[in-house]
Amino acid sequence: xxxxxxxxxxxxxxxxxxxxxxxxxxxxxxxxxxxxxxxxxxxxxxxxxxxxxxxxxxxxxxxxxxxxxxxxxxxxxxxxxxxxxxxxxxxxxxxxxxxxxxxxxxxxxxxxxxxxxxxxxxxxxxxxxxxxxxxxxxxxxxxxxxxxxxxxxxxxxxxxxxxxxxxxxxxxxxxxxxxxxxxxxxxxxxxxxxxxxxxxxxxxxxxx
Amino acid sequence: xxxxxxxxxxxxxxxxxxxxxxxxxxxxxxxxxxxxxxxxxxxxxxxxxxxxxxxxxxxxxxxxxxxxxxxxxxxxxxxxxxxxxxxxxxxxxxxxxxxxxxxxxxxxxxxxxxxxxxxxxxxxxxxxxxxxxxxxxxxxxxxxxxxxxxxxxxxxxxxxxxxxxxxxxxxxxxxxxxxxxxxxxxxxxxxxxxxxxxxxxxxxxxxxxxxxxxxxxxxx
Numbered sequence: 001x002x003x004x005x006x007x008x009x010x011x012x013x014x015x016x017x018x019x020x021x022x023x024x025x026x027x028x029x030x031x032x033x034x035x036x037x038x039x040x041x042x043x044x045x046x047x048x049x050x051x052x053x054x055x056x057x058x059x060x061x062x063x064x065x066x067x068x069x070x071x072x073x074x075x076x077x078x079x080x081x082x083x084x085x086x087x088x089x090x091x092x093x094x095x096x097x098x099x100x101x102x103x104x105x106x107x108x109x110x111x112x113x114x115x116x117x118x119x120x121x122x123x124x125x126x127x128x129x130x131x132x133x134x135x136x137x138x139x140x141x142x143x144x145x146x147x148x149x150x151x152x153x154x155x156x157x158x159x160x161x162x163x164x165x166x167x168x169x170x171x172x173x174x175x176x177x178x179x180x181x182x183x184x185x186x187x188x189x190x191x192x193x194x195x196x197x198x199x200x201x202x203x204x205x206x207x208x
Numbered sequence: 209x210x211x212x213x214x215x216x217x218x219x220x221x222x223x224x225x226x227x228x229x230x231x232x233x234x235x236x237x238x239x240x241x242x243x244x245x246x247x248x249x250x251x252x253x254x255x256x257x258x259x260x261x262x263x264x265x266x267x268x269x270x271x272x273x274x275x276x277x278x279x280x281x282x283x284x285x286x287x288x289x290x291x292x293x294x295x296x297x298x299x300x301x302x303x304x305x306x307x308x309x310x311x312x313x314x315x316x317x318x319x320x321x322x323x324x325x326x327x328x329x330x331x332x333x334x335x336x337x338x339x340x341x342x343x344x345x346x347x348x349x350x351x352x353x354x355x356x357x358x359x360x361x362x363x364x365x366x367x368x369x370x371x372x373x374x375x376x377x378x379x380x381x382x383x384x385x386x387x388x389x390x391x392x393x394x395x396x397x398x399x400x401x402x403x404x405x406x407x408x409x410x411x412x413x414x415x416x417x418x419x420x421x422x423x424x425x426x427x428x
Contacts, residue, residue: 012235012237014235014281015236018237020302021284021285023302024304028298028304029310029311030311031251032314032316034317035247035316035320036244036247038317039243039247039320040242042320042321043242044233044239083325083326084324084326084327085246086327088327088328088330088331089329091375091397106214106215106361107213107215107216107264108213108260108264114327118232118242120227121234122226122227125224125225126215126218126221126272127221127223129216130215130216130218131221131224133216133217133363134217134410135409136414137411137414142223153414155402155417157216157416157417157419159419160359160375160378160381160419161256161330161378161379162375162395162419
């Protein structure tokens with residue numbers, strides 16, 4: 001839908017509807033527009049996949065942290081300051097050569113906001129929600145991922161308030177990297193389980 | 209409810225469509241819709257489960273024809289009306305002026321960072337109640353068909369799985385969606401063989417995990 005309103009008052013229906021609702025709720029004393037600005041700023045600029053990438057990099061490089069993450073991901077992740085909405089209860093699931101994990105919410109759009117930011121449109125879409133549980137390998141193929149022979153898939157359907165973070169396999173060739181450099185290798189989709197990370201030395205996908 | 213939102217395993221929605229540049233919001237109103245929903249929710253008149261039900265309790269035609277944030281706005285309007293915070297007249301005219309339920313709280317700009325980072329944990333004190341099931345137990349999901357909100361997806365009803373972990377004692381979504389804020393129960397991660405859910409079309413060895421509250425489960 002065109003969205004250029006600088007010239008006047010020709011608002012599309014949704015813009016007009018949401019603006020009217022915001023004004024109504026402001027006039028009724030229920031919301032404060034400056035608070036809305038701060039909420040948007042938080043999700044546009046302050047919370048995003050780099051939080052999750054930091055967690056993954058620590059899991060790769062610090063055995064003590066990895067162990068804590070396995071036992072109590074909520075406490076381990078909150079200790080880094082990544083608290084908040086849609087990240088109150090967390091589980092980390094670890095990819096191995098035997099098992100690939102991926103995350104979906106078939107009922108709505110549950111997603112670890114505090115670690116990955118707001119979900120992409122495809123995550124919230126009916127094609128992903130309907131198919132990730134029943135044909136995960138076909139879905140992975142559409143993301144360009146083919147799993148090695150012998151790797152099983154475990155799909156986590158976020159049906160309660162527990163939020164899941166996939167810890168992808170550490171790329172080969174990353175042995176000498178700092179935590180910061182490691183975090184730079186981690187993609188958002190690899191933490192949802194719809195991507196695997198390429199091997200650094202060859203550029204090939206991580207294989208068993 | 210057996211509603212249009214309960215998507216797992218349904219056919220016909222087509223391929224996944226990732227976007228190359230992927231903006232966080234596709235129009236300014238979407239950002240306002242998110243923020244309005246969060247801010248209005250912080251006033252404390254409904255639970256997250258009530259807001260989910262307000263979004264999902266729609267005809268398939270309506271649900272599938274609305275975009276994601278359109279559903280959020282439709283859900284928010286419904287909650288505001290149902291809770292008496294606004295009237296239909298006010299919504300239609302956009303003008304405040306009628307006698308309505310006063311908001312319990314207003315989220316102020318300077319409180320946003322604190323409130324968002326605190327979130328809304330749903331774990332509760334079990335007050336001595338012990339979980340019935342333990343890791344490794346075989347369980348069968350109950351064949352529940354509630355007209356109201358539930359978080360047991362239809363594809364996972366009346367299926368045999370096993371307890372993968374005990375997730376804590378959490379607010380019970382089905383009751384919370386009816387406004388029963390004190391209701392809580394033990395929550396478990398339950399793992400199913402994909403073939404138990406989808407038959408032989410599924411790959412042997414693949415699995416699906418759901419989080420299920422104790423009232424969804426029976427021993428088997």
